[in-house]
Amino acid sequence: xxxxxxxxxxxxxxxxxxxxxxxxxxxxxxxxxxxxxxxxxxxxxxxxxxxxxxxxxxxxxxxxxxxxxxxxxxxxxxxxxxxxxxxxxxxxxxxxxxxxxxxxxxxxxxxxxxxxxxxxxxxxxxxxxxxxxxxxxxxxxxxxxxxxxxxxxxxxxxxxxxxxxxxxxxxxxxxxxxxxxxxxxxxxxxxxxxxxxxxxxxxxxxxxxxxxxxxxxxxxxxxxxxxxxxxxxxxxxxxxxxxxxxxxxxxxxxxxxxxxxxxxxxxxxxxxxxxxxxxxxxxxxxxxxxxxxxxxxxxxxxxxxxxxxxxxxxxxxxxxxxxxxxxxxxxxxxxxxxxxxxxxxxxxxxxxxxxxxxxxxxxxxxxxxxxxxxxxxxxxxxxxxxxxxxxxxxxxxxxxxxxxxxxxxxxxxxxxxxxxxxxxx
Amino acid sequence: xxxxxxxxxxxxxxxxxxxxxxxxxxxxxxxxxxxxxxxxxxxxxxxxxxxxxxxxxxxxxxxxxxxxxxxxxxxxxxxxxxxxxxxxxxxxxxxxxxxxxxxxxxxxxxxxxxxxxxxxxxxxxxxxxxxxxxxxxxxxxxxxxxxxxxxxxxxxxxxxxxxxxxxxxxxxxxxxxxxxxxxxxxxxxxxxxxxxxxxxxxxxxxxxxxxxxxxxxxxxxxxxxxxxxxxxxxxxxxxxxxxxxxxxxxxxxxxxxxxxxxxxxxxxxxxxxxxxxxxxxxx
Ligand SMILES: Nc1ncnc2c1ncn2[C@@H]1O[C@H](COP(=O)(O)OP(=O)(O)O)[C@@H](O)[C@H]1O
Ligand SMILES: [Mg+2]
Numbered sequence: 001x002x003x004x005x006x007x008x009x010x011x012x013x014x015x016x017x018x019x020x021x022x023x024x025x026x027x028x029x030x031x032x033x034x035x036x037x038x039x040x041x042x043x044x045x046x047x048x049x050x051x052x053x054x055x056x057x058x059x060x061x062x063x064x065x066x067x068x069x070x071x072x073x074x075x076x077x078x079x080x081x082x083x084x085x086x087x088x089x090x091x092x093x094x095x096x097x098x099x100x101x102x103x104x105x106x107x108x109x110x111x112x113x114x115x116x117x118x119x120x121x122x123x124x125x126x127x128x129x130x131x132x133x134x135x136x137x138x139x140x141x142x143x144x145x146x147x148x149x150x151x152x153x154x155x156x157x158x159x160x161x162x163x164x165x166x167x168x169x170x171x172x173x174x175x176x177x178x179x180x181x182x183x184x185x186x187x188x189x190x191x192x193x194x195x196x197x198x199x200x201x202x203x204x205x206x207x208x209x210x211x212x213x214x215x216x217x218x219x220x221x222x223x224x225x226x227x228x229x230x231x232x233x234x235x236x237x238x239x240x241x242x243x244x245x246x247x248x249x250x251x252x253x254x255x256x257x258x259x260x261x262x263x264x265x266x267x268x269x270x271x272x273x274x275x276x277x278x279x280x281x282x283x284x285x286x287x288x289x290x291x292x293x294x295x296x297x298x299x300x301x302x303x304x305x306x307x308x309x310x311x312x313x314x315x316x317x318x319x320x321x322x323x324x325x326x327x328x329x330x331x332x333x334x335x336x337x338x339x340x341x342x343x344x345x346x347x348x349x350x351x352x353x354x355x356x357x358x359x360x361x362x363x364x365x366x367x368x369x370x371x372x373x374x375x376x377x378x379x380x381x382x383x384x385x386x387x388x389x390x391x392x393x394x395x396x397x398x399x400x401x402x403x404x405x406x407x408x409x410x411x412x413x414x415x416x417x418x419x420x421x422x423x424x425x
Numbered sequence: 426x427x428x429x430x431x432x433x434x435x436x437x438x439x440x441x442x443x444x445x446x447x448x449x450x451x452x453x454x455x456x457x458x459x460x461x462x463x464x465x466x467x468x469x470x471x472x473x474x475x476x477x478x479x480x481x482x483x484x485x486x487x488x489x490x491x492x493x494x495x496x497x498x499x500x501x502x503x504x505x506x507x508x509x510x511x512x513x514x515x516x517x518x519x520x521x522x523x524x525x526x527x528x529x530x531x532x533x534x535x536x537x538x539x540x541x542x543x544x545x546x547x548x549x550x551x552x553x554x555x556x557x558x559x560x561x562x563x564x565x566x567x568x569x570x571x572x573x574x575x576x577x578x579x580x581x582x583x584x585x586x587x588x589x590x591x592x593x594x595x596x597x598x599x600x601x602x603x604x605x606x607x608x609x610x611x612x613x614x615x616x617x618x619x620x621x622x623x624x625x626x627x628x629x630x631x632x633x634x635x636x637x638x639x640x641x642x643x644x645x646x647x648x649x650x651x652x653x654x655x656x657x658x659x660x661x662x663x664x665x666x667x668x669x670x671x672x673x674x675x676x677x678x679x680x681x682x683x684x685x686x687x688x689x690x691x692x693x694x695x696x697x698x699x700x701x702x703x704x705x706x707x708x
Contacts, residue, residue: 312617327553
């Protein structure tokens with residue numbers, strides 16, 4: 001008896017079986033690893049392509065000008081009305097004295113972005129005592145120069161196929177050689193609104209628009225969703241109509257987001273006449289979309305609180321409402337917030353419903369409240385991706401990076417909340 | 426040899442098929458007053474009957490033990506006494522349960538108030554994930570038993586003292602209760618129940634998750650609490666029932682088969698089924 005047991009689990013046949021098992025297990029593990037590898041490759045390619053295309057969107061090319069605010073060009077008593085185009089041309093002519101004819105002067109003007117002219121103007125408006133003086137300042141270069149400096153212009157292409165002609169290229173090279181061209185971090189990108197000119201276009205307006213929108217979404221969908229979930233999970237009798245509601249909520253969570261956009265259009269704009277393009281409407285629409293998610297995650301969070309805690313509270317005479325408000329909800333809160341943040345992150349990335357309610361307009365001003373016309377981060381990406389200028393390509397990718405950054409931060413907070421505050425049983 | 430002691434489930438059920446739940450006139454004479462009483466108590470979980478008309482008198486300031494094989498309805502019966510079954514979906518209850526002569530299932534009775542008078546300690550220690558202090562203070566707080574912090578402190582201290590836990594925790598009342606040992610947690614749960622000043626304490630296998638030393642502490646505690654409270658305890662441990670209780674009730678398949686003085690039940694059971702159970706032939 002003992003001998004056969006011994007023989008079954010040792011000996012050559014057993015060794016062979018064991019080897020086969022090991023091989024099977026190795027194959028299985030390898031398959032899992034390969035799947036992980038494929039996922040990782042996708043991720044690296046995605047992030048890599050966005051970053052490689054977009055990182056330069058955070059940079060801006062600037063050139064140093066030696067600006068003379070001569071009294072003929074600008075009046076100290078009314079500095080805002082100066083002839084700043086001429087001032088810039090004269091500043092550039094100090095570098096390139098040969099550029100005196102009309103077309104050369106036009107070409108010189110093309111080196112500086114509108115933001116650059118504005119900077120020259122603002123300096124003297126802020127400090128009229130500059131009139132009659134000469135100052136050096138860094139101003140942002142025009143988009144084409146920016147592209148050239150960042151290496152996006154093919155210098156070997158024939159001149160007529162190039163955005164930048166030979167003359168301009170020579171000027172830029174000279175400025176470069178003199179140390180009068182630099183690449184700086186584009187802080188303005190985060191603080192300004194959209195613009196027709198790519199070097200001036202910023203994501204600040206879209207960030208604010210998304211912020212106001214998510215604020216509305218959160219304020220509407222979180223309390224409503226949590227309260228609905230608490231009622232369904234804790235107080236509703238397990239009756240047929242509750243089942244029907246439950247099925248419908250699950251269905252609602254699966255409805256394509258554009259349908260919510262149509263609903264928002266019909267209800268908030270056409271019926272309630274709320275302002276078009278406003279974050280309020282976007283927020284309300286996204287709240288509709290987020291509500292089922294919040295209800296579902298809240299119910300899961302409430303289910304996750306062990307029955308023993310409810311029994312404990314009931315057993316010393318807490319009422320059902322006290323059981324929920326004193327124990328179940330506080331214990332479910334971390335998971336509940338996690339769910340809400342994930343819902344918000346979804347809403348942040350949502351584009352289609354916003355297109356339906358007119359948040360796709362070209363808006364330069366920063367929205368100062370939920371009633372101002374605004375756009376949102378994903379919509380801004382959509383708009384820029386649609387623009388033909390080379391300068392918007394990098395802006396698009398940069399905006400995608402900003403959006404992804406926000407999503408990563410939000411999901412990170414969700415994970416942190418879950419890890420840090422969730423009570424384990 | 427094997428054939429004599431082992432009784433299979435079907436044989437047992439066949440041999441005791443005639444066993445019925447105790448009628449009122451065969452309930453034992455109690456020395457003292459009756460605290461709680463059930464008459465013809467029946468309970469169904471949906472269509473499944475779990476209690477088949479239980480008659481029982483629970484004596485005041487004594488320990489009553491419920492014994493019986495798993496699934497015989499001990500927990501179900503216990504929860505009827507403080508209406509903890511009310512929260513379960515699909516439960517239907519018939520018959521009477523009285524506390525000091527008033528029907529606890531009467532419409533006028535608020536189950537929440539009832540549970541303040543009839544407290545419960547559960548099988549698995551279930552402290553709130555809060556501080557030790559807050560665990561004990563929770564009951565008095567929701568029932569408004571303390572008007573100021575000093576009163577509350579006093580209730581917390583006396584409850585912990587009566588639960589035999591004060592000396593172990595008096596210096597760390599602010600610590601999380603969930604960090605204590607299982608035995609301490611269970612005594613904390615008892616302190617939490619006492620803090621509400623209930624009249625009856627129901628305990629559902631309070632020691633089944635505890636080690637022998639903690640079990641001994643809880644048993645001592647039950648013995649001390651008997652002076653002030655009416656205690657009903659469900660236990661799987663027959664020695665425990667013999668040690669701590671004055672009255673023992675034996676349940677089987679939703680019926681109350683035998684109830685008598687504990688010494689009588691263990692030394693001289695009146696029913697063959699009780700004898701089979703306490704001698705370990707089934708259950
Ligand atoms: N919530 C419930 N729903 C349906 N059946 C239940 C429920 N709780 C207990 N039961 C059934 O009722 C019977 C008695 O259970 P219980 O009172 O827990 O027994 P005990 O505590 O004696 O082990 C068992 O058959 C059990 O399966
Ligand atoms: Mg039980």
